[in-house]
Amino acid sequence: MEARPIRILHVLTIMNRGGAETMVMNYYRNINRELVQFDFLLHRKETGAFDNEILSLGGKIYRMPSISPKNYFKYQKELEQFFDEHPEYQVVHSHLNALSSIIFRVAKKKGIKTRIAHSHLAVEPFVFLKVFKPNTDIKATIKDSTQSLIRRRVRHLATHYFACGEKAGDWLFGKSNRDKVEIINNAVNAKDFLYNPEIRKKVQNELGLEGRKIIGHVGRFNEQKNHFLLIDIFHSLLQKNPNCTLLLVGDGNLRSKIQNKVKQLGITKEVVFLGLREDIPELLQAFDLFLFPSLYEGLPVTLIEAQASGLKIVASDTITNEVDLTGLITFCGLTDPIDHWAEEVDKNLTYERKNMLNSIVQGQYDIVENARNLQEFYLKIY
Secondary structure: OOOOOOOEEOOOOOOOOOOHHHHHHHHHOOOOOOOOEEEEEOOOOOOOOOOHHHHOOOEEEEOOOOEEEEEEHHHHHHHHHHHOOOOOOOOEEEEHHHHHHHHHHHHHHHOOOEEEEEEEOOOOOHHHHHHHHHOOOHHHHHHHHHHHOOOOHHHHOOOEEEEEEHHHHHHOHHHHHHHEEEOOOOOOOOHHHHHOOOHHHHHHHHHHHOOEEEEEEEOOHHHHHHHHHHHHHHHHHHHHHOOEEEEEEOOOOOOOHHHHHHOOOOOOOOEEEHHHHHHHHHHHOOOOEEEOOOOOOOOOOOHHHHOOOOOOOEEOOOOOOOOOOOOOEEEEEOOOOOHHHHHHHHHHHOOOOOOOOOHOOOOOOOOHHHHHHHHHHHHHHO
16 A cells, blocks of 8 residues: 555746646645645746645645756766665656656656656747747747657656646647647636626726726736737727727736837827736636737636636637537637637627636536546556
8 A cells, every 4th residue: 555645746837827827726726635736847946836836735845956958968967866865756747748758758767657747838830930020939939849840759767647628638649640649638726716796896996997898817917928019909999999908918928019119109098007916817807808819829717717817808719619618719810810809809708707617617627526536546556
């Protein structure tokens, strides 16, 4: 009989409020931690938003240097040393997408039998061509290009294939391996997000936005989230409906460029940069519509949260339609005219907000059952 709890090593970059990190924390909060405990191997020195909560839940945090071509061999040596010092980890669950191959090569060498690769995104084809486009985040583009080039290595080194959706699974593991991929839903605690008109009114008052139509977006300011198009859509919307405000939640490398664009368009009074926030469930209550023109995604947890709060959504059709659990999402093409996007946003601003709990539960995106299933998986393979 194995000692309890069994300890699962989750590998990520930093535990901030990104999609993959939020998903992992949703599962962590809801598993039986007397049976299964999560520990974290991270790749940033700075403290992440979730670090204190991880420690309070009984998890351990280990830090490695960032993975880069400059320190590749030094990194491998440090990782080998880590596994030598921590033989208790027999299950490694990596969320680094294609970079998981670097972790698994060492883990396999050290005799770790269970190596779970978890795909959280589907990088657009020919991503490297963005280097030649204006306003490109060069660092992020190079990273995405590298991911695309080395992704096939993961298939040979992982023992189990996980993905947040079919597109993400196809990207990392190949369509020919679909029958081997376990879809792990980006589940949420739907009850935390249920629409509450009193909270809506309170948040709108705090923001000084009562009576305005609020377009919202939650996501990092990076290439993938396509904030430049988002700003263009909102600018077009203002020509049709000047009683609108755009709330942008998050931070990232491109934030200053986005702020400059907003200034150049003369819409600084209508666009509010809220930075990183912990009160996402409350902020979603204040939104009238969630605008999400990403270049690519896996299956974004933010759109599950938005649907749980009963929000209408206008999103790019590059996102898998698996995400539409409620009929609240309108998909637009990235090559569609900006005016078309603005028309769809304007069209969806007035509606009756409803309780969507049943739709989230029936769609199998409520966290309680999903956490139980993942827990049983870990116990079975350990």
